[in-house]
Amino acid sequence: MSLFDVYPLFDITPVEAKDVYVYDENNIEYLDLYGGHAVVAIGHSHPKYVKAISNQVSKLGFYSNSIQNPLQEELSEKLEALSGCKDYQLFLCNSGAEANENALKLASFHNDKKKVLAFKNSFHGRTSAAVAATDNPKIIAPINTQQEVNFSEFGDLYNVESVLKQNETCAVIIETIQGIGGLDESTTEFYQGLEKLCKQYNTLLIADEIQCGFGRTGDFFAYQKHGITPDIISMAKGMGNGFPIGGILIHPNIKASYGLLGTTFGGNHLACSASLAVLDVLEKENLLENAKEISVYFKEKAKEISKIKTVKGRGLMLGLEFDFPIAELRKTLINKHKIFTGNSKNPNLIRILPSLTVQKKHIDVFFEALKQELQ
Template identity: 65%
Template structure:
């Protein structure tokens, strides 16, 4: 049976990985500066991660959410302690799209309204409401287009105010650092005023931290650079270091009712073991501090390369913008220099999303290859 052909594939077949490196079937070593879309947060095959998953699956890998699962409580408490999101409640699911889908559904339940405001170049997932709030018509099917979504420009505060005052908006959803869209950010004033406008208009403010969360920005969450209080925070990617897990953090002003949200696989024992291992490593190895150090080092070198026209993003969620499309540069880095990097909807942007425990030697290796590839 052939695979449904929806992915354009590079001719690389990874068979193993360790730390910041991936190895193919010929044992060729690749430096991984993309982490499978910002998923690999603590490095491939981290020993504490492997041990936690191995021990858990040997005991109990899965049972339903109809029974007690102390690992969920342990994960929630650890997440509260490290993130600083005191008194929020946690709902666990399996992916970023599912996290945003549940965030939007919960906002509609809470406000009894149905329209969503999202932003140009935003990406929130491929499920029904999440994809409708994504600024990419090519992936929105007619069944998704039935959702009531208004896409506005980042930083257009007057447009947000006008739409919210119509009284039918249940949620404003925003990435504080856009991922797929190209690492654009709004101003502090915009984020902070939108937060206030939401609270004045019975609208929930949703922080999509699926890609920017878990320390990648240099803070646990990217919204923490601003004076805002999201009603819901969506998380996934780096949360499980490759194991499928997602969730939403829910402000205590929103009250739970039996049955309003649900999932079969979300928060299973194996997922929680993976999630706890990630948080423990982030804490014990001071990875958020490392993000700040390595980001500063990366930017300092990037600023010396004349072909780089702009450096975007924060922490280890970095974009290098050129005055040409980077698809051929990415291929050259993969095939000639054995380095994985990422692209974006901005075709001139090279995205860098490495493991959070990457070191200066890895950064040097990348820039040596980049300079050589640009000269070629």
């Protein structure tokens, strides 16, 4: 049987990884500045993480959500304490797309409306409603078009209001920083205005924090910089450091009822153990502060290279924009310099999404490689 061929692959086979390094079958070392799409939050094979999962699987790896699972309670309490999202409710699932799917469905249940407002250049996942709210026609199948979604320009409050005043929109879904779209972020005035319009027109505001969440931007969630209070917050990638887990934080104004949402694997014992280990390491190793500190250093180093047009993003959700397509440069970085980086919808942008444990010496290696190739 062959694999369904939907991924263009680099000719690299990782077999082991530790902190910010990945090793292939020939024991060649690669510096990982991409973290597997921003997933690896606390470094590959962190000893606390490995111990937590190993201990849990030796006792109980899985049972369904029909029984008591104290690990879910522990995770919700720890998450509230570290995120500052006081009194929110937690629903656990398995992925970012599933988190957004549940967020959108919950919004529709809450206000009995069916349309969604999303933003151009967005990415929210590949399942039914999530993909319909993603601004990429290439990945939206005919069956997904049954979802009714309006798209607005990022930052355009006038157009947002023209849609919301029709009183058909259950939710506005937004990435505070557009990840795959190319690391654009709007102004505090826009986010606060968006929150105000959502309240005015009985529409829920969903903050998609799947890529920026769990400390990547230096704040626990990226929206917190702008002083807003979303109705629902979706999260996934860095939440489990590679173990599949996602979830939504739900404002206390939204009421639960039995059967409203559900999942087989979501919030299982191993997933909770993984996420608890991530939170523990984020706290004890001050990784949010490290993200801020390394971000400042990164931006200073970028000033040394004149061919860098713009540095985008914040924390360790960063992008370098050039005046030329970066596809060949990325290939050179990985094949010659053994450095993993990422791309985006913007063909001129390299994305940098390393573990939050990354150090200045690793940034130095990256910029030295860039200097060699851009002379």
